[in-house]
Amino acid sequence: MRARAVAAQLALLAAVAFVVWYLASNTVANLEARRIASGFGFLAREAGFEIGESPFLSYGAADSYARAILIGLINTFRVALIGVVLATVLGTLLGLARLSRNWLLAKFAAGYVELLRNVPLLVQLFFLYAVITENLPGPRAALSPLPGVFLSNRGFAFPVLQPHAAHAWIGVALLAGMVLAWLVARWARRRQALTGQPFPAFAAGAALVLGLPLVVFLAAGAPLALARPSLQGFNFTGGAVLSPEFATLLGGLTLYTAAFIAEIVRAGVQAVDRGQFEAAYSLGLPRPRTMRLVILPQALRVIIPPLTSQYLNLTKNSSLAVAIGYPDLVSIANTTMNQTGQAIEGIAIIMAVYLSISLSISVLMNWYNKRIALKGARA
Amino acid sequence: MKVRLAVAVCAVAAFASSTLHAQSTLDAVKSKGYVQCGVNTGLAGFSQPDSRGAWKGIDVDACRAIAAAVFGDATKVRYTPLTAQQRFTALQSGEIDVLARNTTWTVTRDTSLGLNFVGVNYYDGQGFMVPKKLGVTSAKQLNGATICVQPGTTTELNLADYFRANKMSFKPVVIEKLEEVTNAYFSGRCDVFTTDVSGLVSTRGSRAPKPADHVILPEVISKEPLGPVVRHGDDRWYDIVKWTLFAMLEAEELGLTSKNIEQNLTSTNPSIQRFVGATGDIGKMMSLDNRWAYNVVKQVGNYGESFETNLAPLGFERGINNLWTNGGLMYAPPIR
Known part of the structure; x- marks a missing residue:
């Protein structure tokens, strides 16, 4: 019986492999018959088009297609990473707000979720983009709420610190402060468990995290020179600019995904048995501690798996950037495909990249999920 | 059960991919009864639906002319609106028979995409x-x-x-x-x-x-010479599209319009006689009806008429898109 089952599965696997092989070889044969170029050789050729935003890595029209696609990848990562963090924060706040005893807050959160969750993301993006580009003035009439800060339909221009050698050391100090704070907290927990004596670990940690960089900052002579944006010719130069496309995409993805995360958080908290609240209260734990020590650890077990798929959704939805002109991976790969005519290769690159991003997020979240799972419980 | 399903899937896949090669474009067009034409999603003067949903423009006229040449009926066209990015894939994959979507003729496109540009219906920059x-x-x-x-x-x-x-x-x-x-x-x-x-x-x-x-x-x-595009490897279809384009230019040069071509059926001018199919068998050489060019001009008009109705109202000037006899670049090889 078992042998038959194995044989059937092997046969199915072979059949699938055959179909894949057949389609692939047929495609290659057809491409050759029509003399359509194939292969990944085009990646090394000069791209010849410009890209609007290339943070962290310089790019010009004389660079290769491979570099252009890399810029697209960085842009995708940038919006997805920041989006995931913001959506999680906003979603958690909204989820908890919907459970609040404050009527106005709870109804507002409910209304937000229902509205944002039920309007297609693409429509929201077009709407946000129109709001930004149609309502804000041109660069010559830019709003300037603070000196050096400009808001126009070219984006949000703001001053940034002029790079200084001490900045790297301040970063190192911040990192060291965080590690030390973590060690202190661990030590304090252990001491309290052994001796029952509390230690103000939070205050000590905060002092370390903030104090160490501050000391380095002052020791370096407080380097606070600002690079201010100024209007030169058509646009702002100097400082940093948050483009309308990036702001639209980030805002759209965050607001949309936060609505789903809010529901997941609410469901997670409500999934914790009422008895757990009552037991915590009867032990004399105040409400915030009840949440942090009793409810959330149990709620997280319910929250993490669906949260993972929201992170995946957000990342994949970032490909809607094409519609509003944010140069993400798909947008640049599309342009590349069109200039070179090599659609199959381009799509293969897009698929491979999204697959690896998605699998990485899955692996990470599964690892986290396993860590917070009930010890000894069966998966 | 699963095995049987897998075999069925294989069979379907094999059938689907083997039909790709089988037919010539002209036979396929004739058997389905219309020309599938890739056009712009909406560029006034080139291809755009009017208030009643009918497509208008010089690229649309190119499509209608092909239908007139093949079927003797300019209405036998179906339009596929395409973005700049979709257009070549749509043609390569066989979704459309001809692409008439203000597309610039370049060497890369002509050689590495598996496509052939048939000529120029608008010289742009x-x-x-x-x-x-x-x-x-x-x-x-x-x-x-x-x-x-x-x-x-x-x-x-x-x-x-x-x-x-x-x-x-x-x-x-x-x-x-x-x-x-x-x-x-x-x-x-x-x-x-x-x-x-x-x-x-x-x-x-x-x-x-x-x-x-x-x-x-x-x-x-x-330089942006815009013109219709067909797939590589089907020379007969390539010839039909190319000479349909030339027929519209030749008609203007001969002074044939949609209004006067009826009377010219009996013209004694040998060039016109050949053009309208009264003598010779140019149509047969192209595997078309001998009155193919007559049908094109009768139902769609010559190039100048198409320009006047579609582009002139938007403020376009004829410029380099005039006939060579009027100092422009539009030149059709002899139809004989």
């Missing part, structure tokens, strides 16, 4: 449009400007080339749909909108809130 209030008078003053452009076009590449050659920089805002990219320009997101001059004139005439507020700069930075 790339230009820049700016709001009048910016006070810009030359493209050389555009250093640092934000420029709206559509992706996957030669426009995008020419733009980068031009700025590199003139040691200037710019910020591109790249949006795929024509409607969205022009919205971005008219709302002030960009200082400049660039595309072929024909596209600028058409956009200004049909989409600008106030057309007089926008100027097209004098520099034309590229």
